[in-house]
Amino acid sequence: MKIQTRVLTVGVLLAACMLAQRPFGVITSSTGPDPATMIANQVARLTQLLTLTTAQAAQATTIFTNALNAVTPLETTLNTDWTSLQTAVESNPSAIDSISANIGSLTGQITAIQNKADAAFYATLTPAQQTILNSRGGFGGRGGFGGPGGGGPHHQLIAPLPDSRGTFNRAVTVRERFKESKL
Numbered sequence: 001m002k003i004q005t006r007v008l009t010v011g012v013l014l015a016a017c018m019l020a021q022r023p024f025g026v027i028t029s030s031t032g033p034d035p036a037t038m039i040a041n042q043v044a045r046l047t048q049l050l051t052l053t054t055a056q057a058a059q060a061t062t063i064f065t066n067a068l069n070a071v072t073p074l075e076t077t078l079n080t081d082w083t084s085l086q087t088a089v090e091s092n093p094s095a096i097d098s099i100s101a102n103i104g105s106l107t108g109q110i111t112a113i114q115n116k117a118d119a120a121f122y123a124t125l126t127p128a129q130q131t132i133l134n135s136r137g138g139f140g141g142r143g144g145f146g147g148p149g150g151g152g153p154h155h156q157l158i159a160p161l162p163d164s165r166g167t168f169n170r171a172v173t174v175r176e177r178f179k180e181s182k183l
Helices: 002-019 035-050 054-091 093-124 127-135 174-182
Strands: none
Touching: 035 054, 035 127, 054 093
16 A cells, blocks of 8 residues: 555656646747747857857847848748749649749858858857867858758758648658649
């Protein structure tokens, strides 16, 4: 009887602890953070990693805000082009080449803006901070490390399309979109 009471007590305590936890993970609400919050979070991560000064953090905020403001209309156009491409696959194959070329151009512009922002931020760092950043993999890859979103949606595949469940957690290729639309 004494063991059963202890097991029940421990079970109740564990259940209470589990129920008291907040949601965790990347997505904790149905809406993402606003751009200012995304940039503030990125600058906070960079400040923690590189021990940025107040002036450097302010410069980073300005650099990444300007980059995000430049990228946002391009991403809107890119999303429209991805939708147009899907329509072209289904009903207007002659438009595929021009839409694809526009997607490539927009992607190049976005990549250039993000990497120029990363270069501007990198130039504000001391040699010691640059060494730390480089030892952690640097900016590297698509969109870079320190740019708007800091590895978030802006740095995955530019303007990923929602999958059949309406989520944006992965980049969806045109072929996948076409297959999903036929299901």
